[in-house]
Amino acid sequence: MLSGWGNYPRVEARLLMARGRDEARAAVSSEASLIARGNGRSYGDAALNPNAVLSMLRSSRMIAFDEESGRLTCEAGVMLADILDVFVPRGWFAPVTPGTKFVTVGGMIASDVHGKNHHGAGSFTEHVDSFDLALADGQVVTCSRSENADLFAATCGGMGLTGTIVSATFRLIRVESPYIRQETRQAANLAEAMALLDQSASSTYSVAWIDCLSTGARMGRSVIFCGEHALPHELPSPPPKADTRTVTMPFHAPAMLLNRWSVSAFNEFYYRRNPAGTAIIPYGPYFYPLDAILAWNRLYGRAGFVQYQCVLPKAAAAEGMATLLRRIAASGKGSFLAVLKQFGATNPHGMLSFPMEGYTLALDFAVDRKTLALLGELDAITGDHGGRIYLAKDACSRPDLLRRGYPRLDEFLAVRHKVDPDNKFSSLLSQRLGL
Amino acid sequence: MSKSVLILGAASDIGLAIAHEFAREKAGVILAAREPGRLEADAVDLRVRYGTEVTVTEFDILRTDRHDAFLDGLPALPDVVVCVVGLLTGQAELVMQTNFNAPALMLEAVAARMEARGTGSIVGISSVAGDRGRASNYVYGSAKAGFTAFLSGLRNRLAAKGVQVVTVKPGFVRTKMTAGMKLPGPITAEPKEVGAAVLAAVERKRDVIYVRPVWRLIMTIIRLIPETIFKRLSL
Ligand SMILES: Cc1cc2nc3c(=O)[nH]c(=O)nc-3n(C[C@H](O)[C@H](O)[C@H](O)COP(=O)(O)OP(=O)(O)OC[C@H]3O[C@@H](n4cnc5c(N)ncnc54)[C@H](O)[C@@H]3O)c2cc1C
Ligand SMILES: NC(=O)c1ccc[n+]([C@@H]2O[C@H](COP(=O)([O-])OP(=O)(O)OC[C@H]3O[C@@H](n4cnc5c(N)ncnc54)[C@H](OP(=O)(O)O)[C@@H]3O)[C@@H](O)[C@H]2O)c1
Numbered sequence: 001m002l003s004g005w006g007n008y009p010r011v012e013a014r015l016l017m018a019r020g021r022d023e024a025r026a027a028v029s030s031e032a033s034l035i036a037r038g039n040g041r042s043y044g045d046a047a048l049n050p051n052a053v054l055s056m057l058r059s060s061r062m063i064a065f066d067e068e069s070g071r072l073t074c075e076a077g078v079m080l081a082d083i084l085d086v087f088v089p090r091g092w093f094a095p096v097t098p099g100t101k102f103v104t105v106g107g108m109i110a111s112d113v114h115g116k117n118h119h120g121a122g123s124f125t126e127h128v129d130s131f132d133l134a135l136a137d138g139q140v141v142t143c144s145r146s147e148n149a150d151l152f153a154a155t156c157g158g159m160g161l162t163g164t165i166v167s168a169t170f171r172l173i174r175v176e177s178p179y180i181r182q183e184t185r186q187a188a189n190l191a192e193a194m195a196l197l198d199q200s201a202s203s204t205y206s207v208a209w210i211d212c213l214s215t216g217a218r219m220g221r222s223v224i225f226c227g228e229h230a231l232p233h234e235l236p237s238p239p240p241k242a243d244t245r246t247v248t249m250p251f252h253a254p255a256m257l258l259n260r261w262s263v264s265a266f267n268e269f270y271y272r273r274n275p276a277g278t279a280i281i282p283y284g285p286y287f288y289p290l291d292a293i294l295a296w297n298r299l300y301g302r303a304g305f306v307q308y309q310c311v312l313p314k315a316a317a318a319e320g321m322a323t324l325l326r327r328i329a330a331s332g333k334g335s336f337l338a339v340l341k342q343f344g345a346t347n348p349h350g351m352l353s354f355p356m357e358g359y360t361l362a363l364d365f366a367v368d369r370k371t372l373a374l375l376g377e378l379d380a381i382t383g384d385h386g387g388r389i390y391l392a393k394d395a396c397s398r399p400d401l402l403r404r405g406y407p408r409l410d411e412f413l414a415v416r417h418k419v420d421p422d423n424k425f426s427s428l429l430s431q432r433l434g435l
Numbered sequence: 436m437s438k439s440v441l442i443l444g445a446a447s448d449i450g451l452a453i454a455h456e457f458a459r460e461k462a463g464v465i466l467a468a469r470e471p472g473r474l475e476a477d478a479v480d481l482r483v484r485y486g487t488e489v490t491v492t493e494f495d496i497l498r499t500d501r502h503d504a505f506l507d508g509l510p511a512l513p514d515v516v517v518c519v520v521g522l523l524t525g526q527a528e529l530v531m532q533t534n535f536n537a538p539a540l541m542l543e544a545v546a547a548r549m550e551a552r553g554t555g556s557i558v559g560i561s562s563v564a565g566d567r568g569r570a571s572n573y574v575y576g577s578a579k580a581g582f583t584a585f586l587s588g589l590r591n592r593l594a595a596k597g598v599q600v601v602t603v604k605p606g607f608v609r610t611k612m613t614a615g616m617k618l619p620g621p622i623t624a625e626p627k628e629v630g631a632a633v634l635a636a637v638e639r640k641r642d643v644i645y646v647r648p649v650w651r652l653i654m655t656i657i658r659l660i661p662e663t664i665f666k667r668l669s670l
Binding site: 017020063073 | 614
């Protein structure tokens with residue numbers, strides 16, 4: 001049984017393994033229908049195909065690193081965690097990182113992931129120079145902004161549907177320490193939170209944890225975490241030790257564990273626990289607070305969960321976010337893991353790239369019948385405000401919302417049709433959304 | 436940290452995992468395998484990650500007549516030699532040769548050189564399958580039992596000579612060898628764990644290690660079952 005991070009949906013699927021370019025090419029050639037898979041950290045059905053799933057996790061070798069420019073070339077299955085382990089001690093960091101380091105380079109390109117620095121740094125593939133892609137016909141081609149440019153743009157954010165990325169070259173950034181100077185602020189409601197995020201545009205990193213259950217004057221109260229890579233002279237001596245301990249969630253929690261009361265109580269606690277202030281902390285807890293709890297997805301019980309993440313354009317965001325929050329708070333659903341972020345401009349080189357200038361909201365829901373109905377309503381609100389949903393998180397949305405939200409969809413489909421006329425690369429997500 | 440390590444059977448998942456652990460500690464690594472070409476990408480990977488010296492060399496352990504020449508052809512006798520070579524299934528004689536005769540003879544040749552030098556560590560990857568013969572894999576198991584006994588004797592011989600001998604019993608490990616087999620999660624290790632355990636065993640001068648400690652308990656129980664009962668079990 002295979003699933004995404006949300007444990008929903010789950011399907012029986014044949015898992016193939018490829019180590020390196022030749023094995024990837026051979027696997028692609030031998031199957032009529034398949035989808036590549038990295039570390040399965042997308043939440044829904046993007047990396048699932050009942051016929052065959054091609055795991056790239058064993059394609060995990062680094063190929064070259066240029067100490068001058070920070071250019072790293074590696075196989076697509078290399079994990080971000082490995083890159084950080086190797087390069088942070090040498091003074092380098094990922095140009096863009098999602099909220100977990102247990103993702104692969106291939107997965108970061110295919111979802112064109114964003115981080116807390118999107119307003120300044122853009123999305124991951126904006127730092128990618130080129131990659132090698134195994135196509136449906138078994139050829140491997142190099143794609144960049146100047147070579148096979150269409151294919152490059154369709155593959156950045158293309159959810160594995162143009163081919164299987166076998167290796168990639170991208171640029172790391174220089175950092176002066178493995179620490180983050182974190183500044184915490186509180187916002188009493190949504191309007192304040194959005195204003196604070198706006199004011200934080202000059203911070204390298206910013207993100208807000210948002211309470212999705214509070215209502216009335218406190219609706220959307222948030223804690224905003226801004227961050228800068230700390231400079232050596234800012235570090236206390238001795239610098240705080242990175243806590244590398246992890247715990248594993250040993251079993252699926254009972255479904256009732258998360259309810260309106262337990263989540264409200266947690267939210268109250270969390271809000272109070274994070275008063276305004278400044279602190280120097282290791283990069284781990286700043287970027288990957290959840291990575292310390294392995295298999296935390298079991299918290300939502302056996303039925304699994306879905307994450308809803310949408311972005312609304314700047315002009316419609318204040319009104320749209322308030323509408324979304326009102327609807328979510330009224331449902332009493334939604335968990336304590338909810339995030340509000342500001343996005344900068346859209347990546348010009350990603351036809352299905354998710355970010356657009358505006359605000360993004362992401363939160364988890366345990367799966368049940370009511371949740372699925374609620375998600376349909378949230379989709380409608382998102383669509384009505386000119387927004388779109390993030391395919392890496394999606395498990396439930398429908399083709400019409402995709403079309404409304406992604407203006408370059410036809411351009412993508414044209415490229416896809418050219419390189420893969422039989423839709424060999426196909427996932428439950430692409431089948432569901434008519435991609 | 437040890438300055439150089441030779442890995443025999445380096446193309447295996449376990450062999451590569453061991454290489455990573457030693458390379459991270461900045462040891463120079465020699466990867467020895469039947470098809471060295473397949474290891475070039477891994478050698479590059481180790482160099483990019485750890486900036487350490489990595490060489491790849493051709494080696495077939497069954498060519499016992501060439502063991503001495505192989506060792507004498509190395510730039511220097513390594514500080515640590517790890518034998519990962521093994522074969523789970525196949526023609527009985529080949530399984531016996533690959534798991535016992537050839538590894539034992541090779542490590543004997545290594546031991547002679549380390550003994551003369553007065554330092555070194557020899558690591559043999561054996562198996563819990565050698566702790567008691569079972570219907571499902573007794574040819575393999577008996578060869579590993581022989582290898583375990585060989586390592587034990589070698590350790591005894593070299594104890595006062597400055598040479599350490601480590602016996603590693605990994606238990607189930609998720610590798611190419613066991614791909615497609617149904618392995619019980621809690622007692623199945625990842626290759627990385629074996630790598631870390633081998634490095635730790637060398638650094639801490641251990642003698643015999645089970646990678647996941649529960650295996651010591653499991654095998655103690657399995658060894659205690661009286662033969663009259665054991666022979667009726669389906670294992
Ligand atoms: C706790 C948590 C926090 C997260 N935070 C963020 C965040 O802040 N920002 C963000 O953008 N995302 C975030 N994500 C989502 C995650 O970054 C993406 O889903 C990412 O794509 C997962 O990478 P993966 O290697 O696990 O890929 P998978 O989940 O295995 O696959 C994801 C997609 O990539 C495709 N793919 C994978 N490898 C290849 C390849 N070699 N070639 C072609 N296609 C491939 C798959 O087909 C699939 O469509 C988060 C996820 C989690 C669990
Ligand atoms: N996986 C487990 O559950 C498990 C459990 C206990 C012990 N072990 C032991 O761990 C070791 C590694 O196993 P693995 O699981 O990683 O499986 P593996 O990939 O099959 O490893 C065996 C290695 O031995 C090499 N080899 C075989 N014959 C050789 C020869 N004549 N000359 C040189 N090298 C030869 C193979 O080389 P090629 O790559 O060229 O074929 C291969 O690299 C073995 O000794 C095995 O018995 C494994």
